[in-house]
Amino acid sequence: MFEIYLILITCFLLPICYLITNNLKYIYNQIETLKNIYNAKNxxxxxxxxxxxxxxxxxxxxxxxxxxxxxxxxxxxxxxxxxxxxxxxxxxxxxxxxxxxxxxxxxxxxxxxxxxxxxxxxxxxxxxxxxxxxxxxxxxxxxxxxxxxxxxxxxxxxx
Structure with missing residues (x-):
């Protein structure tokens, strides 16, 4: 029974982790782009x-x-x-x-x-x-x- 509980929790948490990772990657790309713009001389x-x-x-x-x-x-x-x-x-x-x-x-x-x-x-x-x-x-x-x-x-x- 405990194994089924762990499998269900894992199946629920994996998509959430994937979405969070994608959003963090998107935010990181935005920050890098803004740094490039900020560091430009003109x-x-x-x-x-x-x-x-x-x-x-x-x-x-x-x-x-x-x-x-x-x-x-x-x-x-x-x-x-x-x-x-x-x-x-x-x-x-x-x-x-x-x-x-x-x-x-x-x-x-x-x-x-x-x-x-x-x-x-x-x-x-x-x-x-x-x-x-x-x-x-x-x-x-x-x-x-x-x-x-x-x-x-x-x-x-x-x-």
Missing amino acids: EKQISNKNILYVANTYMNRKKWLDCITMLEFYINQINIDEVKVIAKYYNHIGLCYESTYIYKIAQQYYLKAYNKSPSEKEILKNLANIYKISGNTDNANKINQKLISLNNKDYISKQ
Whole structure:
């Protein structure tokens, strides 16, 4: 009887330990990223990967305004040559506005991201989704067709 009790307790505690470990790992990664940002001499030394990581952290914590202001600040700091990075920033800002149900502004930022990087699948998905939400099915279908053609090109190139 005692062995069954131990097995049941172990089965209950293992998933809890797993979840706690994952959360501790997530917090550790956040602290390491913040240390890297803090140790940077100026704003331009912060890597785009770290900025996007912090933006995702803000988005997970539903700190939309913090995410938007941080990304807007870094958009102005980036060289014009880094078009894909700027597109990712615009896409994240669009996600923030979409999450707060401000669809018109989200659509504007998705369009800015699309203009910077028209072949990025994540941007195309978000733009099609915002068109669908706002009832603009014609543009949503056009974007979906472009997304399908990009997927077909990727599939053909992999073969």
